[in-house]
Structure formats: C-alpha cells, structure tokens
Amino acid sequence: MIERARLDASERKRIVTRAEHLIGDIREAQHRSWVAQFLNEYQLSSQEGLALMTLAEAYLRVPDATTADLLISDKLGDADWRSHSRSSNSRLVNSATFGLILGRVMVGEGEGGGGVVRKLVGRMGEPFVRQAVGAAMRLMGEVFVMGRTIEEAQKRMRKKENRNFTASFDMLGEAARTQKDADDFYESYWDAIDKVGREPDRDHTVSIKLSALHARYETSQYDKCVPEITERLTQLCREAMRQDVAITVDAEEADRLDMSLDIIGAIARNPEFRDWNRYGLAVQAYGKRARAVIEWADTLGRPMNVRLVKGAYWDTEIKRAQVEGLSDYPVFTRKASTDTCYLACAKDMLEAKNIGPAFATHNALTVGTILEWAAERHGKDWRGFEFQRLHGMGEGLYDRLVDEEGYHCRIYAPVGGHKELLAYLVRRLLENGANSSFVNQLADDEYDDAALLADPVEKTAKVGGSMLPQIPLPIDIMGEWKNSQGIDLNDRDTLLDTARKVNAVDFQPEGIDSVHEDPHHPSGRSRAFIEATRTSNDDVHGAITAAQAAYPEWDLRPVEERAGLLEKFADVLEENRIELMGLVVKEAFRSIPDALSEVREAADFCRYYAHRARVDMPSIRLPGPTGEYNAMKLEGRGTFATVSPWNFPLAIFVGQNAAALVTGNTVVAKPAPQTPMIARRIVELAHQCGIPHDAWKLVTGGADVGAELMSDTRIAGVAFTGSIATAKRIASTLLVDEERPIIPFIAETGGINAMIVDSTALPEQVAADVMTSAFRSAGQRCSALRMLILQEDVADEMLAMLSGAMDMLYLGDPGDPATDVGPVIDRDAYDKLMSYRETMRPRWIKTVEAPEEGLFVPPTMISIDEIEDLNREWFGPLVHVTTFKAGKLKETVQRVNAKRYGLTMGLHSRIQKSADIMQTWARVGNLYVNRSQIGAVVGSQPFGGEGLSGTGPKAGGPHYLPRFCAERAVSIDTTSAGGNASLLSLDTGEI
Structure with a gap:
C-alpha cells in the first residue's frame, strides 16, 4: 500500500503547488460562506x-x-x-x-x-x-440537508451556486428497524428515481443504502435478508435503467461488507444489467479490504462506478472489534494510514479497466495527487472521472476546477425532513469535525500550509504501518488482564462453520436413551436425565470432607501460583470453546452468540480475578509507632459452597468458583439441576489444568442436595445466584443453628428492571435496545428488561416502532444461527409464564407467533396502568409497559425504587441532567444510559444488585474477592528482641 501510493520528488513538488492554490480557493470561499464560518465558529473541540x-x-x-x-x-x-x-x-x-x-x-x-x-x-x-x-x-439542518423533499433538493440544486455541479441524492436515514421503515425507504428511493429521471438536463444520481431496504440486514439473517434486498434493489435498478438514472449503493459497516458485495454482485452479473454503465458502489478507504473490493469490482467484467470515500463508521468499527474480542480491527487506526490507502485505491481505480472513478474528498492534497496521476495515466485533458463532496463541506475546493478546468464534481446531497437529521448529522459532524480532518485543520490557525500538506505516505512509512498507540488491539484493551477472545460471527463463513461444529457437539449422558421428553424439540428434561445427574446426600457430605482436608495445603500455595492456574484455566476454556458452546446451546437452550458470550465471560472472570488476587491478597504494612511491625493480609476462609443458576450455567458457575479458589478457599459447587453436564465438563477441565480434584468438588441435583449442602456447619461461606425465595431460605438456614459460625453469604437475585425513555430519545435506538434487553436469551437473564416506562408524549410512536421490531424477531432452535429467541428452560418455567401471560391477555399490546412445538413463550408487551402494578419478576420474554409525565423523572425513579428491587435500570435520553438525576436517585446496582441493560462486562461493568436483588459485592468488580477472605492482622513489638535499634539508627550524632 505504501509503495503503491508513494510519490517521487518531482510529483510531490507539482502536487504541493497545485494543492496550495486549492487551499487558497477554500479559504477565500470560507470567508464568503456563512456555513463555513458557522462550522469554524462552533468546532467540536469547543x-x-x-x-x-x-x-x-x-x-x-x-x-x-x-x-x-x-x-x-x-x-x-x-x-x-x-x-x-x-x-x-x-x-x-x-x-x-x-x-x-x-x-x-x-x-x-x-x-x-x-x-x-x-x-x-x-x-x-x-x-x-x-x-x-x-x-x-x-438553520443548522440546512448546512447538511439539501432539501426536505426530493423536489426541494432538486430546486436547490438549480440555484446559481450549484449550477455547474450535479448531485447524488441520499434519502436520510440510518437503517430500517421495522418492515414499515423498509417499505417507506423503498418508496422514497423509487420516488427519487422517478423525479430525477424527469430532469434530463441534469445528470443527478440516487444513492441507496441496503440496510434501509430490510430491517434485519444482518449476517445471521443472510438467507432471508439477502434475497429480499437483492429483489428490491433489482426493481429499483430496473426502474433507474429505464429512466437513465445512475445508482450508487452506499457503504455499510465492515461486518456487512460481504453481504453487500453478494447483493451488489448479483445485480452486476444479472444479464439484464450487464451493459448498463450507470451502476456502482461506494468503497471506504479506512477499511483494510478497500483495495480488494476495488479489484473485485474491476473483475466483474462489466462497467462499474466506484465512489471512493474515507469512511463514516470509524468509531463504531473500533468499538465493535473491541466488544467482540476480535483479533484485529477491520479499519486503520491511524489517519495517515487511511489517507495512504485512499491514494493507493485512487491509483488502482485510475488504472482499472472497468471502473468509472469518483473521488469523494475535501482534502486539497488528495485532490492535487489525483489530478497529477490522472494526467500521467490518461493525459492532461482527460476528464473520465469525477470528484465528490458533501453538501455543506468542501466549498471552494472544486469551484475553479469545475468552472474553469472542466472537471466534474458531484455533491452528495442528503434529502429528508430536518427531524431526520438525527444520527446522520452527528456522524457528519464527528467525521468532518475531528481534529485530524483536513476541514478542521484548515480552520485551525495553529495549522500552517506545511502541516496541511504533509505527505501521509511518509507518515505511514515512518511508523511502519503500526497501530495508533492509544488504540491497543482488542485483546489488550483491559490493560492489566487479557480480554477474552471472540469469534467473528458477522463473517458468514465463520458463522456457518461455528454453527456446524456447535451442533455436532455430543450431548448424551451415559446410559440415558433420551435427554428430553421429545428428542426433536427442547421440551423439558426427562426423568431419566434428572435421576442420572443427581448426587446422593452422602456424596455431599463426602465432598465437603474432601474439600476441607484439601483446604490448608491449597491456602498455603502462593497467590501467584493460584492466579497462574486460573489464567491457564482461562486459556483452556477458550481452547475448548466450541465444545462448551455446544453444551450451552443444547443443555441451556442459549443461542450461539449467547453461548460464545458465556465462554468469553468465564475466561474474563478467571483472568480478572487472577489479576485482582495479585493486587488484593499480598500482605500490606500498616502505620504504627517506632519499634512495632503492623501488617494485614487476606487469606482463605475454608470451604465455600457455591450455587449457580441455569441461565448462566457456564459463566456464573466459573466466576463464583474462580473467586473462591484464587483466594485460597476450597469449594463444593452445586450447579442448577437443569444444567449439570456443563458444570461437569468445566470441573474436568479445571482439574486438567492443575487445580486439585479435592479443591473443587462438584455435587449435582435438586433442592434436597442444596439443602444438605447449606445445612452442613463446616461450610465457611456461600456464594449464590438464583431466585429471591431460594436466597431467603439459604439465609435462614445459615442462621438457624446458634452454634454455627456467622459466615459470609454472597447473593445475587433478580429484579424488576425498568427502562425509562423520554421524548429526546432516538426511537430506532430504543427499539434495538429494548429488543436486546427484553427478549435476548428468551428474557431469561436476571438483568433483563421487565418494565418499560415511556414518556406519555411519545408512547404511541415508540410502541409502534417496538411492535414493528418485534415482528422481525425469529423464534426457533437455539442451534440455528438465525434464532433470536429460543425456548425457556423447562416445562415448569413455561407453564408459569404462559399461565400468567394468558391472565394478562386483555392487556396485550403486542405479541408474536411462536413455534407450536417446544417450550417457546411468545415475546409479549403487556400494558400496566401504574409502575406499582408490577410487583414481582416474571423470568421470561414478557415486558410490561407504562408511562410517565414529562418533567417527572425523579419521581418516576423513586417510584421504581419503592419496589425494593435494585438490580438494573436504564435511561434513554439526550439530556445530561436526566442522566445525572438517574445516577443520584436510582437505587440499583447497574445503571445503563442510552444502551441495552444486559451484557455486563467483567472488570468494566461489575454486576450485582441491592435490596431484594442481592447482597453484593459485585461480581467482576474490585471489591468481590475480599468477601471470600478472612482479614488477618499481625502486630509485633520489635523492641522486645532487638531493642530500639531502628530508632537509634536515625541519630547521626549531630548537635
């Protein structure tokens, strides 16, 4: 890439000279343009x-x-x-x-x-x-939006200042969230093609965003969305070809690139369009695959127009790679590298056989370089390409080139109501207002022309193409411990391969003919399965005896050794992640992405607790008088009992036990009776890593096994995750025996988790976050959304979008990559949820169809009159909806607090003071603002509640390990043996 874009000295000199003239044109235009002055006056740095x-x-x-x-x-x-x-x-x-x-x-x-x-x-x-x-x-809207309608935009393009420019009209909107959204976008594209086609004297074009044509433009929905989008794009292209209107398919995020190319390629290879030379795509130069996409377009064997842009989703791409634990970023992290790639791509396009080049840039140096290379390749009079700029940006850069030199420049012209500015406006401002952008630097008095015209290729070569130091690889973002590895499930080949391997994992307990009542559907466990996985009470007693005997030696091992074993265990979990994911999918009915998240969270727990143990466990010196040694250290308490739930059968099971073990305790672990096989495999792997067999003992079974474990007075502490009722029974058991020591009880239970949405919230974002928070994992997360509280002024609008988004949910086999919502865990849970749901039938706002066979509870929105009407947690895909009045946020939060649950709460608002109110008054363990309220990350978002939702401390947080420890202080009078030598040594004899 570097060599492809490198300039020789003579080229560089000519290009800089040309660029200096262009900078002069830009500055002169800025003095005339109130738009430029407005942007200069209100930079994002202020x-x-x-x-x-x-x-x-x-x-x-x-x-x-x-x-x-x-x-x-x-x-x-x-x-x-x-x-x-x-x-x-x-x-x-x-x-x-x-x-x-x-x-x-x-x-x-x-x-x-x-x-x-x-x-x-x-x-x-x-x-x-x-x-x-x-x-x-x-007024701000007019900076970026060409017109509220296509007619208004066309009229504006006829104005004097735009007379020599053409436009590429873009219908405003980020993506469809509902079928209605997709239909509306489709109609707007059709209308734009029709209107542009009626203006034959101007060569305007229409830009189409594929994610606007389908509400589920996702890799997991490939088999449905790609054919449907292809058909819609075919119809639009057929009309555009009839009207002689050019079409450009806009760029999307990197995780959609392969799908986009499949759709774009299907049109390009369609014999109907083979000779149509008015079809093309946008390519983002910040993407590491940009040059490969250009090569792909050139090898289609037909005319293809390519719009080269720098890129519009950089921060999104960086965050996604970090959150998903990918091995690398799909985009360059250095601005100079993007600029260098842009130039390399530009040269590729100028030399391609079948590409009609369009260069979208506001950078004078880039423009100068393209002009130089175009003249070298095709002659100085060649005009077989075009430049492009955003409406409201780059004014003055192209005026002389267009008016006097005959070059073609197209304005990328957004069309839509000012209300639809939304995320589009923010992205444009961020993209063009960034400190590293040419537009921003040009307006900054601290940047002289030499800095503006510095060669990006040489900058890139100087650092050897390395990453920006402030942006570590995803594996290193946690700093002091390694981030868990993910799988790029947005890559279709990877997704299908992962699904195939996960579904091939063997899941058949020895001696059991049928795991489920119906082997073809996840319809509850068979009695034979339950009996085969039980452990007798005698075995519970024996497990505690063995663990107690192993405790002294395990506790005496150095903290570093125990931490090292935990890190080794994390590596082994990741090495066996496909097998573990298969067990989670088949035994716990979690989807493939959920199963991956479980393995990752388990590895994160191990590495984080290993790190915290090194920080928390060593002895620390305490202050005191001269001649006295004072210190304190943390040590294990003895044998802990851990009880983990079926809804996180791998992550929570590992987390509880890893914390107990790394602090020097031995542990007897009881998983939920629904998910014993996952637990068994985890313990086997732990033992293979060197954790002693008697240090981590496993007992399985139902409530009677749990009761035996809790009643044994040799247990030195309990860590529990599950229902409130069970937590209270355990607490009572631990206190009933007057002779029993008082021991730590760490409990995490559920909650009536509310999300509050005011009228400043973006409906599309609310819809996405509600679908995730309420229905992912079939609503079977302790943090899942149970109560949605909408500002009454926008409730109808929000509910309409939420209803449309619910229509797009896919219910099915958890092993199917397309599944959004799987079955609930067992027949008992199914019956309880369906019975309650039926009693609330008159209050259903929206429900969806579910498969007839299997334990599928249909996702349902249920209306309630008041916050006070929901008094318990319904552990499934049921969300209750009520409203609040504008300006009553504090009172609303206090009403939620009064329910005495305190696990999660969410807020969607663009008002910072509202977020401040939530932080001040919400009595919950985890508060989420403008995002979903599930998926807490170890070490980053410590998780756990208060009140009826738990005792704390928070799992995955810096205060968790000490609760598993005994604090032991020692004080030694050093004067009794060695005199006051330490004090006397301070006297130098000076008078």
Whole structure:
C-alpha cells in the first residue's frame, strides 16, 4: 500500500503547488460562506460545538414543551455563547447564536444580571425562546440537508451556486428497524428515481443504502435478508435503467461488507444489467479490504462506478472489534494510514479497466495527487472521472476546477425532513469535525500550509504501518488482564462453520436413551436425565470432607501460583470453546452468540480475578509507632459452597468458583439441576489444568442436595445466584443453628428492571435496545428488561416502532444461527409464564407467533396502568409497559425504587441532567444510559444488585474477592528482641 501510493520528488513538488492554490480557493470561499464560518465558529473541540451537535441531534424530534425546555437548558446553560456572538462577522451566524443566547438566559444563567435580553424573554415568554432555538436548529439542518423533499433538493440544486455541479441524492436515514421503515425507504428511493429521471438536463444520481431496504440486514439473517434486498434493489435498478438514472449503493459497516458485495454482485452479473454503465458502489478507504473490493469490482467484467470515500463508521468499527474480542480491527487506526490507502485505491481505480472513478474528498492534497496521476495515466485533458463532496463541506475546493478546468464534481446531497437529521448529522459532524480532518485543520490557525500538506505516505512509512498507540488491539484493551477472545460471527463463513461444529457437539449422558421428553424439540428434561445427574446426600457430605482436608495445603500455595492456574484455566476454556458452546446451546437452550458470550465471560472472570488476587491478597504494612511491625493480609476462609443458576450455567458457575479458589478457599459447587453436564465438563477441565480434584468438588441435583449442602456447619461461606425465595431460605438456614459460625453469604437475585425513555430519545435506538434487553436469551437473564416506562408524549410512536421490531424477531432452535429467541428452560418455567401471560391477555399490546412445538413463550408487551402494578419478576420474554409525565423523572425513579428491587435500570435520553438525576436517585446496582441493560462486562461493568436483588459485592468488580477472605492482622513489638535499634539508627550524632 505504501509503495503503491508513494510519490517521487518531482510529483510531490507539482502536487504541493497545485494543492496550495486549492487551499487558497477554500479559504477565500470560507470567508464568503456563512456555513463555513458557522462550522469554524462552533468546532467540536469547543463546549459550544459539542452542545450544538447534541442539541441538533435531538431537539426537533421533541414534541412537548417541558422536555424541549429541559433540553435547551441542559445543552445551552453552561456554554459561553456571548463570546461567539462577538467574534463572528457573519450576521447569519450571529442570528443563530442569538437564539442560543436566549436559551441560556431563559434558564437563568445569563451574564450581567439579565439586561435587555432577559427583559425580552420576560416579555415574550418561553415559547419565543423555543421558536428561536428551533429556528437555529433548522438553520443548522440546512448546512447538511439539501432539501426536505426530493423536489426541494432538486430546486436547490438549480440555484446559481450549484449550477455547474450535479448531485447524488441520499434519502436520510440510518437503517430500517421495522418492515414499515423498509417499505417507506423503498418508496422514497423509487420516488427519487422517478423525479430525477424527469430532469434530463441534469445528470443527478440516487444513492441507496441496503440496510434501509430490510430491517434485519444482518449476517445471521443472510438467507432471508439477502434475497429480499437483492429483489428490491433489482426493481429499483430496473426502474433507474429505464429512466437513465445512475445508482450508487452506499457503504455499510465492515461486518456487512460481504453481504453487500453478494447483493451488489448479483445485480452486476444479472444479464439484464450487464451493459448498463450507470451502476456502482461506494468503497471506504479506512477499511483494510478497500483495495480488494476495488479489484473485485474491476473483475466483474462489466462497467462499474466506484465512489471512493474515507469512511463514516470509524468509531463504531473500533468499538465493535473491541466488544467482540476480535483479533484485529477491520479499519486503520491511524489517519495517515487511511489517507495512504485512499491514494493507493485512487491509483488502482485510475488504472482499472472497468471502473468509472469518483473521488469523494475535501482534502486539497488528495485532490492535487489525483489530478497529477490522472494526467500521467490518461493525459492532461482527460476528464473520465469525477470528484465528490458533501453538501455543506468542501466549498471552494472544486469551484475553479469545475468552472474553469472542466472537471466534474458531484455533491452528495442528503434529502429528508430536518427531524431526520438525527444520527446522520452527528456522524457528519464527528467525521468532518475531528481534529485530524483536513476541514478542521484548515480552520485551525495553529495549522500552517506545511502541516496541511504533509505527505501521509511518509507518515505511514515512518511508523511502519503500526497501530495508533492509544488504540491497543482488542485483546489488550483491559490493560492489566487479557480480554477474552471472540469469534467473528458477522463473517458468514465463520458463522456457518461455528454453527456446524456447535451442533455436532455430543450431548448424551451415559446410559440415558433420551435427554428430553421429545428428542426433536427442547421440551423439558426427562426423568431419566434428572435421576442420572443427581448426587446422593452422602456424596455431599463426602465432598465437603474432601474439600476441607484439601483446604490448608491449597491456602498455603502462593497467590501467584493460584492466579497462574486460573489464567491457564482461562486459556483452556477458550481452547475448548466450541465444545462448551455446544453444551450451552443444547443443555441451556442459549443461542450461539449467547453461548460464545458465556465462554468469553468465564475466561474474563478467571483472568480478572487472577489479576485482582495479585493486587488484593499480598500482605500490606500498616502505620504504627517506632519499634512495632503492623501488617494485614487476606487469606482463605475454608470451604465455600457455591450455587449457580441455569441461565448462566457456564459463566456464573466459573466466576463464583474462580473467586473462591484464587483466594485460597476450597469449594463444593452445586450447579442448577437443569444444567449439570456443563458444570461437569468445566470441573474436568479445571482439574486438567492443575487445580486439585479435592479443591473443587462438584455435587449435582435438586433442592434436597442444596439443602444438605447449606445445612452442613463446616461450610465457611456461600456464594449464590438464583431466585429471591431460594436466597431467603439459604439465609435462614445459615442462621438457624446458634452454634454455627456467622459466615459470609454472597447473593445475587433478580429484579424488576425498568427502562425509562423520554421524548429526546432516538426511537430506532430504543427499539434495538429494548429488543436486546427484553427478549435476548428468551428474557431469561436476571438483568433483563421487565418494565418499560415511556414518556406519555411519545408512547404511541415508540410502541409502534417496538411492535414493528418485534415482528422481525425469529423464534426457533437455539442451534440455528438465525434464532433470536429460543425456548425457556423447562416445562415448569413455561407453564408459569404462559399461565400468567394468558391472565394478562386483555392487556396485550403486542405479541408474536411462536413455534407450536417446544417450550417457546411468545415475546409479549403487556400494558400496566401504574409502575406499582408490577410487583414481582416474571423470568421470561414478557415486558410490561407504562408511562410517565414529562418533567417527572425523579419521581418516576423513586417510584421504581419503592419496589425494593435494585438490580438494573436504564435511561434513554439526550439530556445530561436526566442522566445525572438517574445516577443520584436510582437505587440499583447497574445503571445503563442510552444502551441495552444486559451484557455486563467483567472488570468494566461489575454486576450485582441491592435490596431484594442481592447482597453484593459485585461480581467482576474490585471489591468481590475480599468477601471470600478472612482479614488477618499481625502486630509485633520489635523492641522486645532487638531493642530500639531502628530508632537509634536515625541519630547521626549531630548537635
């Protein structure tokens, strides 16, 4: 890549000269353009710029005055808008700023005691302020949106300043979440093609986003979404070809690239379109596969137009790779590397046989380089390519090239209502407002032309293509312990191969003819299975006896040795992850992604607790008088009993026992009776790693086995995860014997986990997070969403989107990669959930169909009148919905608190002060803002509740291990044996 993009000295000199002239054109245009001045005035590096971004993202979708005022106050109250009104020479910029100042003064935070502006607000009232801010936001919208409708956008393109440019119209929207969304997007594309086709004197084109054509454009849904999208794109292309309108398929995130190419390639290879030269795709140069995609496009053997862009999802790609534990990033982490790849791709495109090149860039040096290479390859008069720029960006860069030199430039022109700015606006601002972007650097007085024109290829060569140091590989993001390894299930070949191997895992207890009542469906365990996996009470007694005998030697082993064994165990878990995933899928009915998460979380527990043991366990010196040694250390207590649940049969089972073992305890572990085989295999692997057999003993069975384990007075501590009722029985057992020592009881139970959504929230994001929080794992997570509390002003809109999203859920075999929701764990759970669900039938808001055979509880939204109407946890895919009034967040949180559960709570809001209220008043162990409320990460999001939801400390957190330990202090009078030598040694004899 580096050599492909490298310039020789003479090329470099000519390119820099050309770029210097282009920079001059840009700066001259910026002085004329209020848009450029506005962006320059409010850069993202400033508090005001960030406030504007977040305000614009949410304000226009807020329907109620109360929340609008709260949002204005939140975003504008602390910023220094007056300094901007004084510094800008543009009347339009100052007009926008005036509205923002009004917002600040309205909330009582103006300068100078109020003055004229405060009096103005007093006379005109808050509605005037909202109108002013709304006008400012719509003004911002015009920076990035060409028109609210395709007709309006076409009209704007006819204006004088755009007369020599063409447009690629893009219908605003990030992705479809429901079938209605997909249908609406399809109709908008069809309408745009029709309108553009009626304007034959202008060569405008239409950009199409594949994720807008299907609500489940995901690798797991490949067999359904790819054919459906292909058919829809075929229809659009057929109409575009009839109307002689060019189509460009927009770029998506890296995890959709293979699917995108399958769809794009299907159209390209269709004989109907083989000679159509008005079809193409966008390629993102920050992607490490960018050059391979260009090569692929060139080898299709037909004309293909390629729009080369830098990329629009960089932060998303980085985070996804980290969260999923991938081996590397799909994108470059250094800006210079992206710029270098862009140039290499540009050269590839200029030399390709079948590609019509389009270069989307706002970088003068890049433009100069492309002009140089195009002339070298095809002659200085060749115009067989085009440049592209975003509407609202790059003004002035192309004016001279278009007006005087005959080059073609197309404006990428978003179309849609200002309300639809949303995430599109934020991404554009982040992308073009980043400190490393050419646009931002050009506006920064600290950057001179030499810095702007520095050669990115030489920068890349200097660091050898290495990664940005501030962005470690996904495996290293935790710093002091290794992040667990993932599998890229967004790669279809990897997903299918993983599913094949997982489903091939043997799952048949020895001597058992049938694991389930019906071997073809997960319809509950057979009696033979339960009996074969039980352990007699005598065995419980024997297990405790063996563990007690092993305790002294195990506790005396150095902490480093125990920690090392845990890390070795983590490695072995990952080495055997396919087998373990297969057991989780078949015994616990978890989906393939859930099963992978279980293995990863188990490995994370081992490595994190190994790290914490090294930090927490060593003896520490304590202060005291001279001649005295004081110290304290943590040591194991003895033999712990651990009781783990069936809903996390691998991760929690490993986590509880790893904590007990690494702190020097031996352990007798009882898994849930529904999932004994997973536990057995885990203990076998632990023993293979060198953890002594008697240090980790396993007993399996039902409630009677658990009762025997809890009643044995030799147990030195208990760690439990499960129901509230069982936790209370254990607590009672541990206290009933007056002769029994008082021992630690660590309990994590469930919760009535509420998510509160106000009118500033993005509905599409809410829909995605509710589907995940309420229905993933069939709602059988202790952290799962049980109660959704919507602001009444947007409840109908939100419920409509949620209902549409529920229609897209797929219920089926957990071993099927397409499955979203599998069966519940057993017949007892199924009967309880279905019985309750039936009693609430009159209050169903939405439900979906489920397979007739198997223990499938249909995901269901149920209406309740008040928060107080839900008084217990229903452990399945049932979510209860109620509303709250605008401005009553604190009271709403307190009503949830009054239920005395305290596990998880969520908030969706763009108001920071609302997040602050939640942090101040929510009495829960884990609070999640603007994200799903499941999937806590070890060491990053320690998990555990309070009140009826548990005792703490939080699993996967820095305070967990000490609860498994005895604190032992020692104080030694060193003067009794050695005199006061330590004190006397301080006297040098000086007077």
